[in-house]
Each structure stands twice: as structure tokens, then as C-alpha cells.
Amino acid sequence: MAGLATSLGAGAATNSLAQMPDIDMLFLFGSNPTEAHPIVSFYLKKALRNGAKLVVGDPRKTWMARRADVWLNLRPGSNIALLNGMVNVILQEGWENREFIEKRTEGFEELKKKVKEYDLETVEKLTGVSKGNIIEAARLYSHADKAMIVYGLGVTEHQTGTENAMAIANLALVCGHLGRPSTGIMALRGQNNVQGASDLGPLPSSFPGYQAMSNTGAREKFEKAWGVTLSTEIGLKSVEMLEKACEGKFKGIFILGEDPAQTDPNINEVRKALDSLEFLVVQDIFHTETTKHAHVILPGASFAEKDGTFTNGERRVQRVRKAVEPIAGKAEWQVICEIATRMGYPMSYRHPSEIMDEIASLTPIYGGISYARLEKESLQWPCPTKDHPGTTTLYTDLFSRPGGLAKFMALDHKGSGETPDSEYPYVLITGRVREHYNNGSMTRRSPGIMELVPEELLEINAEDAMKLKIKNGDKVSVSSRRGKIKVKVKVTDRSQPGNVFLTFHFPEALSNLLTSEHKDPITGTPEYKSCAVKIEK
């Protein structure tokens, strides 16, 4: 999200999902919505039924890739090279939107100079995508009236994740495909409240609503409302806290509803960090790999047991309503208040609606949101005032950067942190399947889902399977420089030769023992989508 924030101003999807059926051209990049976001895929399928052209950038032959007009089967980690190459084709052919570039952007000359280095020969070599496909994808995208780029974690979960998102913004800006209905960039968020969790400030360098800590006015506002002097020192990201813990310099963490010991990459290091803490509190609804390391475990309340709101990937704030009483008696918001009060900072709210009122009073983008309004209408932020209708399309007029102009970013191809070699010849991509969700703690408790998908399967191409003399259902060991797991094989053409795929839903086969320690230096997002492994019978 930092990528879009740098290029356009806000780290958020630019349009509404409901606009998707009207798009003329869909560029789906690093996203498998038929499995990871099935309801979004219904919108996209409707667009396809309405005749939209489809270009898919994905190393896996997904449902969408099978139906694409052009499938860009790029090598994992070569996103920037491919996007630079497409921009270069567009500029060479004169397919760019000059008026948009002149009026609404800055930094075009730097971009132009940079992408010149990415001629078709070079790009074909770096990405493995044929020249013809690159040209055709660039033509389809630049010529469309309403073109939308939809991207997923295949873009962001790389060490160049932030830059990948910027490269996507470059492509959209060159063609002027932003700021209109059904035309823009949609980032599909992995978890239910990723957007809300970013919006509301559990971030080490900004206050709720992306208000910079360096902004004195914002700081004074929060200091006044909260009655304390706030630290001006930028805090530590989660990965940094864990690194410092390993060094013995960080002592206590309160973890609310996360499972870094299963879902973070290179989890042996994470486990070491958690064990080095003097005091670890974990609040969760189930025992996880992380709770094993805790000193105190607090029971969490599931979404069915509390009132609140979630913000979805299109910035829509929606109510969560209590259907049953919290199984353990308290919801997380009550627990946080009680600990704060015990530590000498009294916090008390009678109902989450009062917390939302405080959010609205301190966070301009949520300024007009209240539970009373949400009973009657559905609002997308920015919604600054009580009579504001919310915003479906961002940047119709100005970008939310200083000066209102979007910025082109000149980017270099860096590739993945770890590439295959003779010892570890395969690239491992991780992701989800439709039936399960993340660490699996929720879906694995549905007997029906477990009946359908009971275990992890390594997806491998028939060509590779033949080379390794393995067949469907064989048990193999997959190992990387960091760890080793045993897993059954599924031979499928969804994986291309050289690439294999695993989910991260099953603690019996922890794929994150294998994933690499490389991460995006800007956001800290780990490179889940690419690491080198070997496969042995």
C-alpha cells in the first residue's frame, strides 16, 4: 500500500467493486480472485461476460489465466521489468495519454529515461514473457476506454513489493487510466480488515487516518484529546521488534489476534525472538503456534461475539454485529480498556459506537461516520463530515499528494531475494486455496471443509514431476536453505515448469519454514511469493 501512497497519495483502492462489471479491459496482476476473493471474481466474471478484454499477469495458470486474451506468464519476481517494458512499448508506439501526463503528473521525463532501458529483448530475457504478448497486453490496456488494474498479494509480497505497486501506478498514469468510474487501480486486500487496520493507526509512524507523526497540528490534536504528551520518535515495525527481541533489547509484546509463528516467513527466527521476550501476551480465539510462546494467553472474541466495524478493500466501512455473547465473557476492546486502566491510564467506553465517535472526531477520513449513519447507509471513506455521502471514485480531480499531482517513479528491476540455482532449482510460490483461510485456524474447524481439502498439496507441473519421477499423491520432502517439510504432490498445469506452489493453511506442513527472510525494505512485507527450494522423493 505504501507504493500507491507514494505515487497517488493514498494507499487504497481507487474505485468501487460495483463499478467492475462496466470495465472494458481488465488487467489482473498477481491475483487469483476466483480462489482468494470469490465474490470480487463474480464482479470480474460479469465484466468478462459483458465482453471485457482480459490480460493476466501471473506465473500460475489460474482460472482467469486460462480465459485471458493475453496471459503474461512472468517469472516470479520480474514484475517491474514487465511493467517497465509495457510502459516502454506504450511510449514507443505513442499510445500514452499526453494530456493526462501533462496536467496531472510529475516526474515523467525520469520515467521515460528509465523505461528506455527496458526494450523488448531485455524484458523477454528477464521475465520469460514473449515480445508479442508484451506488445499485445500494452496495446489492449492503453487502447481501452475503461481499463482497470486489479492486483493482489502477488504484487506486494515480494522484496520489491512497494516498487511493484509503484510500477503499476506508472502504467495507469501513462495511459491516464485513473480518476474515472470503472477506471483505476484496485488492490485486493488479503484479510477482512487490512484496510481498517491500516486506516486506524496501529502503525509506528503515523496516527489514525494516515496523519503523519511529524505533523505538529495532528500531534497536538491527539495530545489534547488523549491528555498525554506523545512520543515524537518513530516506533518499531513488528519485524523490527522481533529482531530487537533476538538481540535481547526488546522485552515485552502484547499480540492481539496475530500468529507470527505460523504466518511470518522464516519462522525459526520468529520463534527464537518470541522465546527471548521476558513477557509475551497473546490474545486469540484459538491456540496457535504463537500462543505456545506466551506467558499469558487471553481468550479473544470472534466476529460473531462483538459489535464493531470492518473496512473492506474498497474503503467501505460496515457494521459487525454481536450475534452471541463472547464465549469467554469479554471482547478485545473491553480487555484493552481494562489493562490501560490498571496501568494508570483510565479508558472506558460503554459501547464500540463511542469508540467510533472518538475515531470520527480525530480522523478526518472517517469524520462523518457514526453507527447511526451505518444503520441506514453504507459509506466509503473519505467521508469527512456528517452530511458527506462518502467517496466511490478517488482522484477524479486531484491526487492526494502535495500539489495534487501524481508522481511517476523510475524503477529498476531487482528480482527476487533468492533465485533458483543448481542446489535449490525450483521457485516456491505460496498462496491460498478457495476452501481455506490463512493459518487455517478457522476453516480447519469446519468438518465439511476438512472433508474436501484435508491436507496440504504441493502443486507441480507434469514435466517437473516426470523429471523427479514423482506422481500424484506421492509424499515428497520440500526443503529450502531454512527448513524442510513433507508434503503430498498434486500434478497440475496450474504450476509452470520450474515453479511449485504451497498454501500456508496447515500447521502439519508449515510452508513458512521454507519461505525466505527477504522482505520489502519499505513496508517490511515478507517475500512469500518467491524462494528457492529443492524437492526430493
Add this chain to the structure above:
Amino acid sequence: MSDHKVKIKINGTEICCNRGDTILKAARMAGVRIPTLCHDDRLEPYGGCRLCSVEVKGVPRLLPACTTPVARKMEVITESETITRIRKRIVSLMLSNHPNDCMRCEKAGECALQDLAYQYGVDGSEYGGERWDLPIRQANPFIVYDPNKCVTCGRCIRICNEVVMAGTIDWVGRGFHTYPDTAFRKPRSLSNCEFCGQCVSTCPTGALIDKKGRGKGRVNELTRVKTTCGYCGTGCNFFLNVKDGKVVKVTSDYDAPVNHGNLCIKGRYGYEFIHSADRIKTPLIRRGDSFHEATWDEALDLIADKFTGLIKKYGNKSVGAFSSSRCTNEENFLIAKFARTVFRNNNVDNCARV
């Protein structure tokens, strides 16, 4: 009046509607109820069941409201003797090949066919003849299909092919023996079905029902709580159906702004974790290698003491908090506030980057 608007009369009342709207849509906007069985707003207009037949002035036959677009100065009558006679006949024909066992049917109370039979006073005794006697299909974890209760409206087929594009079900057989089924009538498995339950969500009768909710409560015994799904970031709304303090079923909210009643396997069928026996039910405190149950007071006192102690001993920069994109906005805001006002640092982060 702009080019996009047209004026028509429904039952003598003039209304303004959008050009391109069907009579059914215009009538609904004006608050006029027209019965339908084969219509679902999520699907293309179909005109299969003919229950929505209406009279249009100047047209010598009845027209289906669900597929007929409005036109300027159109005058529509939605209730008349002829219309009632036709609707009765249709419902009667449907009931002539229907088990009519409402007393033990899962759908009773929210069944469109039952409602129509009630509305038009039809009991199914008018016509005799052959009835289907087909096996009930339930060799899968989620969906029970009793083809004998099917009214062949085609909604399940259309939602599976138009919306989900999974192609699991289509018409099989010929003539009287035509009904929706899987290819070669094979049991549903992951190789032919996504188990999204979209077919169940659109079925107007008890032909397709959720296996897991079967026998868990009649519709009037259930409290429906509208909420937002806790899985991916799409933000689908649905109803949690609660009986005796337990979530027994998830059902579609057709008015939801994002998903219009559509759901996937996780949203519709992945709710058992809520009442799983594995849930952590009390605070737990570590003693050596094992955990001991504690009261909230014990646990929260200990947490407050420990963090206060760490801050005193190592300084306030030695502690921090992780928040989660699984938690609500309000909880994320509070944990951000907590780190800043209680820990007095900015060591707070969330897994949104992960």
C-alpha cells in the same frame, strides 16, 4: 424528464421509471408486489415460471413482467381475474408434481411455493398424474438436493453458470423428466463443484438446502443478525442465524451493498469455528512448561504488573504491541491509542503489511 426516464401507469397510478427497466423492476420500485418464482435480481431476466404475467393495455395476451421492458405511456395491470386464474393454474400444476410435505420441510416458512399456494388458495389436488420419485442427493458435506421439490425455475443452474461460472449444474433429461443436476448425475465433489452454496441461496423451494443447518431450527425460531464476513477483504454481508445463543446457519443478505446475497464456501459454510470446542475459554497463565486457567482479574492484574515492571526496568521503549487486521476498527484504534498513551511509545504495528 430526461431521456433516461419514462412515465408508465401501473394499476392506474402514474410512475416514473428508468428506460430499460423491466415492468417487474418498475413495479417493485413503486411498491407494487408481483409474484415470481424464477426471478432473482442477481440473474439475467428469464421469464420461465410465468407467475409474473401482467396485462398491458393494447396487448392481446399476458406478458411476463420480469422480461418485458417498460415503454413510454405503457399501462400495466398487475391483478385481475384472468391473471389470478392463470397464476392459480401455474401453482396448481407445480404442486401436482411436488411432495407437499411442508410439515417436515426445512424450507417451510420461507418457501416461495408455499407462500404462493397460501396466497392463491391452491392445494395441489386439482391435477393427478405422474410424480417424480427421485433419490435425494446428499453425498457431500454441504448441499442437500431433493429434486422432487424442484419447480424447474432454473435459478440454481443460472447462478452456477452466470454468476459463479462453475458449470456444476445444468438441465438433464428430456420432457417430464427434465430437472437440474450435475453432469452424469455424479455426486458433487471438488472436481465438479465449488461448494459456494449459491444454488442453495437462490432456490425458492426446499429442493436445495444447507445440510449443516438441517433440523437446527425453523425460520421463526431463528434470530437473524446482519453482519460482515470475517474472512477476506471483500466485505460481504450476511445473516448469522442464532438459536439458543448459538450460530446455527449463515444465510444471504440480498440487500448487501457489496455481495447482493452472494457468498463463497468460507463465508457461507466456514462458521463452525465460532462454537468450536477448541476455543480458548478462560485466560491462561504459564507456570513452567504448562498453562493454568486463571480469572480475568488475575490475568489482567498480572499483565498490568509485568508491563509496568518492564517499563520501569528497561525503559518504555522495550515494550510494544501487534494489532491485527482480523480485529475491528475500534479495537485497532484502541490498541494504537494504548501503545501511545500507556506504553508512551509508537511501537505498534499490524499484520496489514503481512
